[in-house]
Amino acid sequence: MFTSDIFYIIVGDKSLIIKKQGEKLQEIIEFISFIPNVPFYCHLFDEDKNYIEEMKSLVKKLKIKNAMVIVPDDSIDLEIDRRLFIEFFMRCGVRKVNLKSQCFLLSLEDKKYISISRTTRTIVLQYIANNKSIAKKYYDKNYLDIKQIALDSKHLHADYEYDSIPVYINNINNDMEKYEDVGILISFDDFITNTMNS
16 A cells, blocks of 8 residues: 655744655745744744745645654643644645654653753653653743752652653754753754654
8 A cells, every 4th residue: 555755844943844754855944933932833824924825835846745743842731732733734735644742752762761842932841751751840931940950850750760761852943052961962963863763
């Protein structure tokens, strides 16, 4: 049975990065955020913008039928975000849309790890086990006490207290360098490699 190629659409702070499975193809679509602390993708349906028509054109050009949209980690608990992504890409002509959070692609080797990421709205601390978010804690996006976040990570789940669990820092937007003493920084290139091999 014929299956269509999978396209990965990574949602960055200000962009959509489109990669095709098994190819070097990379398209980057930059966006402007209009309201502080509101992600750009909340404006995808704005009537005074042409985002849907522009994306329809790109979907047709690239022949995107099957897309895995890699969303920011604070979207896990927001049904409205998930519906927004699915509706937008389906309206643009993508036939099959699946969502996956970035935290699940920080490591493909470790079954259990701590994930720390920063989104447009918040800092997210999570305990990931077997590709599921088992425990999480949110902080204001401008929270500065990195030592407290590191301490909180050790008490986020009982597994961490008894096992040696790695900490991965989502640095795909190049804004988490100050966390390098807390865990392993995952760069955009590392993230892309993990995404293509997932």
